[in-house]
């Protein structure tokens with residue numbers, strides 16, 4: 064069963080369409096990350112699911128219950144979603160205990176005490192119940208915000224850039240902890256971030272948004288290695304593009320020679336296509352009669368990026384520094400450029 068189904072969801076701010084017939088499905092116990100350029104509608108989508116957004120059309124189901132559709136708009140407090148924001152949103156005048164107990168007012172004091180202790184234990188801050196928010200570090204405040212959301216026993220967690228105020232060391236430790244916590248409690252989560260690295264570390268799948276739509280949803284590995292468009296390819300990492308024509312079912316003809324494919328090419332012979340070549344799918348060899356010239360070498364420790372012009376086209380090649388032996392390439396060196404064997408991704412030539 065799915066925890067969340069979003070079906071043809073559209074949203075307008077005045078005449079400005081921010082969500083455009085968007086579809087999304089989260090399986091039980093699945094964590095999905097929404098990535099996309101600023102302004103593409105990520106926060107609006109979270110707000111719509113939480114019940115905080117007006118002017119919606121389309122359907123939203125949470126655990127098979129329709130919370131939004133024509134004539135249906137279940138209020139936020141009845142949707143059983145936990146919300147966690149970037150700024151923690153703790154009440155500054157309440158201590159940790161009361162911050163968490165705030166949404167538990169229907170319970171008796173002893174029930175509240177039991178639940179608060181339980182969730183504080185989960186986030187490893189059992190001894191902090193009497194502290195006030197200003198007496199906690201950013202990471203601790205965020206864990207309290209998470210404890211408060213957990214105490215509410217939500218069916219779905221919605222997290223809007225929850226880690227962006229934290230320094231990198233605390234951030235990735237917390238990402239790891241919260242992921243384990245959500246998984247241990249079989250909870251699904253939808254998570255907004257600007258950071259691909261956070262998305263990779265936290266989510267099972269990444270949904271890449273553009274102009275109010277999800278353009279591809281898959282594991283981070285698939286989005287990187289098998290993007291369905293140049294937009295996704297470029298968003299996920301550095302890309303080189305090479306014009307090719309289909310020579311036969313198993314090979315392409317290109318400026319870099321004949322490229323043999325592992326899989327059958329579905330396009331007819333002579334179709335012009337554009338191949339995606341990640342920098343690590345290329346290699347260089349110093350060659351005094353090579354057709355390429357090195358323009359720049361950026362040494363980055365474990366690897367280096369080598370910028371090349373080959374037959375008037377620019378390429379970036381990544382060289383791993385496996386044994387501290389990054390090749391001693393110099394600007395101006397003549398080289399030949401080699402395409403390493405891999406599963407090719409080809410797009411229609413624009």
Ligand SMILES: Nc1ncnc2c1ncn2[C@@H]1O[C@H](COP(=O)(O)OP(=O)(O)OP(=O)(O)O)[C@@H](O)[C@H]1O
Nearest residue numbers: 076079081099100101102103104105106107108257
């Ligand atoms: N209250 C509002 N009134 C009018 N337009 C709004 C309002 N809130 C957001 N928008 C517009 O809706 C679009 C989507 O905003 P949203 O905050 O969902 O984007 P986002 O992808 O979360 O952006 P960011 O990554 O910068 O946080 C933007 O163009 C924004 O300017």
